[in-house]
Amino acid sequence: MTRKALEIAPLLRGLSFNGEKGDIVVFKERMDYAELTCKPDELADKFEKGMHSVLVEGVGGFLLGEDYDDAVNGTSNAPVLNGRAAVVSNKVCVVTGGAQGFGEGIVRELVKNGALVFIADMNVGGAQKLAIELNNEAGRTVAFGVSVNVTDEKSVEKMVAEIVEKVGGIDLFVSNAGVLKAGSVKEMTLKDFEFVTDVNYVGFFLCTKHVAPVMELMNKPQGNYFTDIISISSKSALEGSNKNGAYAGSKFGSVGLVQSFAKELVVDNTKVNTICPGNFFDGPLWSDPDRGLFVQYLNTGKVPGAKTVGDVRAFYEAQIPMGRGCDGEDVTRAILYTVEQKYETGQAVPVTGGQVMLN
Ligand SMILES: NC(=O)c1ccc[n+]([C@@H]2O[C@H](COP(=O)([O-])OP(=O)(O)OC[C@H]3O[C@@H](n4cnc5c(N)ncnc54)[C@H](O)[C@@H]3O)[C@@H](O)[C@H]2O)c1
Structure with a gap:
């Protein structure tokens, strides 16, 4: 993809912006037919919302759609x-x-x-x-x-x-x-x-x-x-x-x-x-059975009196007012x-x- 094409794709997403988001814009090096064919400097003047294909002379073609499948196949079940x-x-x-x-x-x-x-x-x-x-x-x-x-x-x-x-x-x-x-x-x-x-x-x-x-x-x-x-x-x-x-x-x-x-x-x-x-206690950083921090802290005696991984975990959970670790949903x-x-x-x-x- 040329530098010019890398600039035109985001511009097309911006031109198709509907107040929330623009269209998905898929670059195609070759395109024979397009709803709009124009020179690079004419793009902003000629583009209309709802267009599905644009061919920019000397740059390449772009397929547009509501989502990726719509842009590529013309069908969307979003x-x-x-x-x-x-x-x-x-x-x-x-x-x-x-x-x-x-x-x-x-x-x-x-x-x-x-x-x-x-x-x-x-x-x-x-x-x-x-x-x-x-x-x-x-x-x-x-x-x-x-x-x-x-x-x-x-x-x-x-x-x-x-x-x-x-x-x-x-x-x-x-x-x-x-x-x-x-x-x-x-x-x-x-x-x-x-x-x-x-x-x-x-x-x-x-x-x-x-x-x-x-x-x-x-x-x-x-x-x-x-x-x-x-x-x-x-x-x-x-x-x-x-x-x-x-x-x-x-x-x-x-x-x-x-x-x-x-x-x-x-x-x-x-x-x-x-x-x-x-801390994300359920993630690999903490919970990996071989290299996780719980095992490491147990083995190095970082938590006084801890005899199991569960003891180490309980020690860290007790420091959190809400009593549990953080996760991806949070x-x-x-x-x-x-x-x-x-x-x-x-x-x-x-x-x-x-x-x-x-x-
Ligand atoms: N786990 C925690 O308790 C915790 C708490 C607070 C913040 N965080 C932060 O959350 C983020 C994710 O942490 P995690 O514990 O899920 O880590 P993780 O080790 O489980 O996963 C990290 C991911 O990043 C990838 N990665 C590492 N170096 C990379 C690089 N140079 N380029 C591209 N990818 C790379 C790894 O392949 C891996 O898939 C980190 O920024 C971490 O500092 C983690």
Whole structure:
């Protein structure tokens, strides 16, 4: 896909914007017949809402539709969703680190709410497997797997281009990929510190750098197309974490990026916020039977008197006023609120069961 085609696809999504979202726009290198044939600089003047095919001379063809199946086959069986679900229904969402853990939970919830989700992960096999499962369950195209290493700028650029080629834009980008390496400041290696910083902090910068220009193009034609970039930080973005400085530092840092990007990107109607979840005890990070934190903490005697994994878990649950860990559904509720809310940006939203409270 040429640079020009990468610009025209989001513009088409913006031109077809209906007050909530634009059409899905699928790029076709070759197209013989189109409802509209025009030169690149004539596009905005000649485009009319409801068009299904556009051929831009010297650039290529674009198929448009209500959802992906409508654009590609002219048939759609998208469910009609109301209320909060309508907030992301038929919108293009991307979740980095979506193959497992919190990311997987967010992907599943977004799909339940009618979104078309790109599961972007280094573990592309896991991402594709999840996409196939979700598409089979839904009986329509609701998810794609896409490969990305968020610490590698070329890889991030390629991911964004792949998404724009397939669907024409991005409405909601969830920067969720993150890693944790705990350790005392007296002992942590620079290599481990940089690894955590690269994924959690630099990765969020790289993703925003390449996603924001696409969102700007989507907003350009009508000037009222709101889009969202949401980072998944942590309760450790709001309160320091003992012997876990690399992680907390990267998450605190991401709040600084969120506030700064929010101030800058407001001119494009792109909101930038962060969700700060509490611990996801049922996810692999905590519950993996071999490498999970519960087993690690049991083996290292971190929790005094704990004899089983269950004792360690109970110790951590007791620190949460609401008595349980956080899950993907809890986080997605905050995401939906953030997307629905058109009068807030640059915020850090805690989802911690009352464990961390804002001043
Ligand atoms: N698990 C928790 O208790 C908890 C609590 C608060 C916040 N968080 C945050 O939630 C996010 C998800 O955490 P999780 O526990 O679900 O993680 P996880 O380890 O279960 O999953 C992380 C996913 O990200 C992918 N990934 C890792 N590095 C990547 C990279 N460089 N590029 C692309 N993909 C990459 C992995 O392949 C994996 O699929 C992280 O940002 C984490 O800091 C987690």
